[in-house]
Amino acid sequence: MKKNSTIFDYFTQYSLIVLLLIPISLTFKTAQAFQIQQQNVTKGTLSIEEISKKLTLADKYRRSNPTLFKEIIFEIAQQKNLPTELQQYLNLLYAYHLTFVGEYDVAEDKLKAVLHSNASSLLKFRANYALINIYMPAKNWQKGLEQVTKNINALPTIHNNEHYQNGLLITIIFYNQMGQYSLALNYIDLLAKRNLSDKNDCWLRQLTLEAKFNLHKLTSNAAELEDTIQKCTSANNKINANIVRIYKTKLFLQEDMPNKALSFILSYLEQIRLTQYPMLIAETVNVIAKAYWQLGDVDNTKVYTTEALAVNKNMTNLLQGVDTYFLLYQVAKKQQDFPLALRYFEKYAKIEKAHLEGEKAKHLAFQLAEHKSFEQKAKIELLNKENALLISEQALAKAKVTNVQLMMAILAVILVLFILWFGRLLKAHKRIKELAEYDALTGIYNRGHFTHVAQSALEHCKSTIQPLSLIMFDLDHFKKVNDTFGHACGDWALKATINACKHISRKNDIFARLGGEEFCLLLPSCNIDVAILRAEACRAAIEAITTAESGYEFSITASFGVTDVVRSGYNLEKLLADADSAAYVSKNSGRNRVTTFDVSQINESKN
Known part of the structure; x- marks a missing residue:
């Protein structure tokens, strides 16, 4: 089942830069080049007081003056025998640089060194949410969740407003990335109570809309869409403003207003x-x-x-x-x-x-x-x-x-x-x-359980306005196989048929034996064109079955009928009846073929 596209997924790295690092326009060198540039920095020995002041300065200007930030951390990295607190402060700032250039493993080691040291609780908190930023682009969700839990538990002890906000923003971003939008909204409510800067307010609004969009709690005329666009534009955050514009365009499409969608988004394409x-x-x-x-x-x-x-x-x-x-x-x-x-x-x-x-x-x-x-x-x-x-x-x-x-x-x-x-x-x-x-012979759903599961799938697809198709087929001349070679051979043919079709089916397809040699395949989130291709693939796979293993030589074919909710509606009995009618046409047209349900064709066949 396809989820709504989350635009924010594409900008995890962008969020790291805005929240933790420095402007995108700066091009940092790799970790290897970092070692070379160290040789060009003055190697004078600094006092502890000077080192402390320089690190504080680097932290302060890591966004607004990236050149100064880089020069300071390169200079301090050459100093020997730093006190533990200052060494861990340097590790944190250096990890920011390493994260930006994609050296995630080295950055992770630096941040873990901070966490395992006797550094201050604020420094450890910053290292913790920096680790979350490493695990997101690396898609290490399990480790990320562990750090998010630590991050949440530490929040009540953090009194620095900037880093408290950053910690909450990272938590919200992570939960949105995980698709846990309801959890994200809980922390959005908590962060909204803080005194936010214009940039953080833009981020919070965009993250709120992302969660609501994916929870289907937005409409194209929602005032908060334009409010967020205006807020992000004022904060000079064009990326987030355009992300929200795409949400609005998608909402137009969901509401069957493609002309409005085009009129709106094309004006911002350039x-x-x-x-x-x-x-x-x-x-x-x-x-x-x-x-x-x-x-x-x-x-x-x-x-x-x-x-x-x-x-x-x-x-x-x-x-x-x-x-x-x-x-x-x-x-x-x-x-x-x-x-x-x-x-x-x-x-x-x-x-x-x-x-x-x-x-x-x-x-x-x-x-x-x-x-x-x-x-x-x-x-x-x-x-x-x-x-x-x-x-x-x-x-x-x-x-x-x-x-x-x-x-x-x-x-x-x-x-x-x-x-x-x-x-x-x-x-x-x-x-x-x-x-x-389950059917004892074939191992797929029996008719009773199929009815229950299929009804749930129909209700879900109907509520989410998703396509759904149904394939019905039965084996041709199956009675002749039983009468000629015995029921044991017939059972073998049924199991071989199911095995052939299972290799073609998706995991969320609902496969059932309705009785005898009659089978049904329900395809959620699948339109009629794809269903026809699936039915044809099953038909070919059944026809290709080699029967030598059964001890007898004979052929196996099946006649297929296909329909979908566009033709038959979201009623299971109607879907089954229409697919059965189409399969009946396949039988009357020479067997071993796929027929799509069509009212006029079915009536003509019956006449």
């Missing part, structure tokens, strides 16, 4: 191109292409999707690539260039899979973090209970040692019996669940 941020430009032209596609303008759709592909040629952002290749596939198909359409569809399928795997990694990391939190609470509760038990045992031991030992033995026996009983109960429950939900 300004967006001048930012020279590839991912912002690629996302903008992708959205413009979608608007033209909604209007049926194939030529302009192709122009802008081609530009998006050129800008995002290295697939820096997978989700943008998914949108681009799917549009190019639709354009090629519309122009009846089917070989090109197939190539684009293959690329679309490949990067969509990679994007979904990335989203699963985020979800898994978040689940692991929740599990660890629950486990830690359980351990604390267990320790409390053990302490209470120990006190009780000590009090009772003086008078009733024998009784206590007997009671503990009884409890141990009861616990063992309970564990054995509970284990058998779980095993029985698992077996009953399998019998209730």
Whole structure:
């Protein structure tokens, strides 16, 4: 299931620069060049007081005077035998530089040195949220969540307003990156109560809109969209202002107003191109292409999707690539260039899979973090209970040692019996669940459980306005296989059919045996064109089955019927009936083929 594109995903590195480092216009040298430049700085020995003042000065001007910042940290790095506090302060500032040039591993070591030292709590807090900034672009979500937890726990002890705000902003950015938008809004409410600078106010507003956009809590006429654009423009933050403009354009498209979308975003296209941020430009032209596609303008759709592909040629952002290749596939198909359409569809399928795997990694990391939190609470509760038990045992031991030992033995026996009983109960429950939900022969859903799961999928797709398709097929002349070679051979044929189709299906497809040799494949978030390709792939895979393993030589083919919610609506019975009617046409037209549901064609076939 595809999520809404999060523009902010493309500017994690930009956020690091604004919040922690220095202006984008400065070009730092690599860590290796840093060592060379050290040789050119005056090697005079400075007093502790001078070093302290210089580090404070570097920290103060790390944004407004990057040249001075660089010169100072290079100079201080040459000083020997620095006191621990000053050495850790230097490590922090140097880590900012290393993060900017992409030396994440070295920067991580520097920041961990600060955390494991006796530096001040504020310095450690800054090192902690700097680590979060390292883990975001590296997509190390599990470590990032660990640092976010430490960051949140430390917030009540931080009285420096600038770094308190930075720590909260990083937390909000991280949760938005993880797709945990409700959590992000909680911390947005907390930060909104602070006295924010114009720049931080712009960031907070943009992050708020990002969370609301992905939670479907925005409409194109929401006043906060224009308010945020004005605020970010006044703060000279053109990147965030244009990110919000893309949100508004997408909302126009979601509300089926492509003309308004184009009229709005095209007036800012040149300004967006001048930012020279590839991912912002690629996302903008992708959205413009979608608007033209909604209007049926194939030529302009192709122009802008081609530009998006050129800008995002290295697939820096997978989700943008998914949108681009799917549009190019639709354009090629519309122009009846089917070989090109197939190539684009293959690329679309490949990067969509990679994007979904990335989203699963985020979800898994978040689940692991929740599990660890629950486990830690359980351990604390267990320790409390053990302490209470120990006190009780000590009090009772003086008078009733024998009784206590007997009671503990009884409890141990009861616990063992309970564990054995509970284990058998779980095993029985698992077996009953399998019998209730899965077909015993093929291992896919049975009809009853399919109805329940399919209904949930239909309701979700309907509420989120997503496509959904349904494929129904049954094996041709299957009774003849049973009558000629026996039911064991027929069972083999059914299992071989399912195995062939499973290799083609996506993980979120709903595959079920409706009865006998009749099967159904429900495809959430899948339009009719893709469903037809999937059905044709299944048909070819079934036809290619080699039956030698069964001990007999015979052929297996199937007749397919395909429909979707556009043709049949969001009613499961209607979808099944229409797909069955289309499959009936396939049977009457010679079998071993795919037929798409069409009312006139079905009536003609029945007559």
